[in-house]
Amino acid sequence: MRYFVLAGLIVGALLGYYVLWSHLADQVAAQANAWIESQRRQGRSVAYDGWRLWGFPYRLSLTVTNLTWRDPNSPLDWQVGATELTAHLQFWDLHHAIFELPGRQRLAWREGGVEKTMTLASERFRASLVLDGANSPLRLAAVIDKPDFSGDLLQGWSAGKLLLHARRAGSLPPSADLSLQAEAITLPPALDGPLGRDVGQLKLIGNLRGAAYGSSPDSLLASWRDGGGVMDFQTVSLHWGGLKLDGDGSLTLDRQFRPLGAMGGQIRNADAGIDALVAAGKMKAGEAAAAKAALTLVTKRDAKGEPYLPVPLTAQDGKLFLGPVPLFSLAPIMTPPAQ
Numbered sequence: 001m002r003y004f005v006l007a008g009l010i011v012g013a014l015l016g017y018y019v020l021w022s023h024l025a026d027q028v029a030a031q032a033n034a035w036i037e038s039q040r041r042q043g044r045s046v047a048y049d050g051w052r053l054w055g056f057p058y059r060l061s062l063t064v065t066n067l068t069w070r071d072p073n074s075p076l077d078w079q080v081g082a083t084e085l086t087a088h089l090q091f092w093d094l095h096h097a098i099f100e101l102p103g104r105q106r107l108a109w110r111e112g113g114v115e116k117t118m119t120l121a122s123e124r125f126r127a128s129l130v131l132d133g134a135n136s137p138l139r140l141a142a143v144i145d146k147p148d149f150s151g152d153l154l155q156g157w158s159a160g161k162l163l164l165h166a167r168r169a170g171s172l173p174p175s176a177d178l179s180l181q182a183e184a185i186t187l188p189p190a191l192d193g194p195l196g197r198d199v200g201q202l203k204l205i206g207n208l209r210g211a212a213y214g215s216s217p218d219s220l221l222a223s224w225r226d227g228g229g230v231m232d233f234q235t236v237s238l239h240w241g242g243l244k245l246d247g248d249g250s251l252t253l254d255r256q257f258r259p260l261g262a263m264g265g266q267i268r269n270a271d272a273g274i275d276a277l278v279a280a281g282k283m284k285a286g287e288a289a290a291a292k293a294a295l296t297l298v299t300k301r302d303a304k305g306e307p308y309l310p311v312p313l314t315a316q317d318g319k320l321f322l323g324p325v326p327l328f329s330l331a332p333i334m335t336p337p338a339q
Contacts, residue, residue, distance in 0.1 A: 017057065020091075025053045028060055028089065043073045060089040076109040076217070095132070101125040107153075118153035122146055141165045156188025173228075175209040194280040195241035195273065205235035218257070221333075225253045236263060242272030247311065257332040259315040266308040270295055 036046045048067045055061035063086040070079045083103030090096065102125070107118045123146040130139040144162040149155065165179040185199035210229025214220040230252045238245040247265020254260040267273075274291055277283040283291070299307045314321040318330050 021056050021060070024060055024091065028062060029053060032062065039069070043071070045070045045072070055088065059091070062087045076111065079108040081106040095130060097129045099127040099129070101127070116153070117151040118149065119151045121148045121150070137168065139167045156190070158186045160184030169207060173209055174211045175207055178206055178208050180204045194276040195243065196276075198241070200239035201237065203235060203237040204233060206231055206233040221253060221257060233263070236265065241276055242269050244268040245311070247313075249313070251315070253333070254318075256318065258318045258330050259333075261315050263313045265311040265313065267311050268306065268308045270309050
């Protein structure tokens, strides 16, 4: 008899678990429908070919195909589209969602009546979103394997891997801890220079402070800049063509939306950069030898005895300076609005 009782308990537990899963699945579907209706009430459109709930018994998963979101009332008529989007929820933590985005993602907007686009294709795109008790974003992370960008923004950029992380840090003033790391980067042909188009690694870790208000990219950036917005970098690391740069600093924007700030760092293997200039025909062999000899006079050594060059970099007046020496001009990250 006790075996029948045990079997009954097991069957009852399984049925109860299925009822719980079905109840949570209905809640997820109801919340998704409520979000779509709220967007439509605000004048935005949400379209998709279909969706399905799955994942029993381990988790709750929602897959949406050919999802498109559009805000025609925004100044730039923003549109976001994904070939497929899957969200995974765990029973023990419904405030933590894991996303998968296979296929292509598309961002579109309009400037002067002309549609602009950016398309991202990747081998694998995974993301994670954690909400607080009030359902506000707390942490966001993404890992993209072999991203390849095309369109009007980031055209020709690709990488072996791209990692992004953001975490809400404070509210007065608003701030967020940000991290970006890219490996095996290939620059677009327009940026082919003495060091080539292949960048081994780029790592940026810092804290973004300041609030942004507005209905267009330029107004958002202008309000952030005018309100004292700044990006403090605890880590800046670049490996490019044998040359390695490590440092830290702060960055904001000037009135023309050009980078404005300063960084202190260390350059290692500077000879590789000089050799690249010679190979590109931008420096003669004699000049290169003299430059290398001069660099030995200012070279320092770290705790491990490895040589490096101290680098004081400053971005101001639309130029990047190495100490008092201007290196090259800095273009605005976007065209400033007409005054």
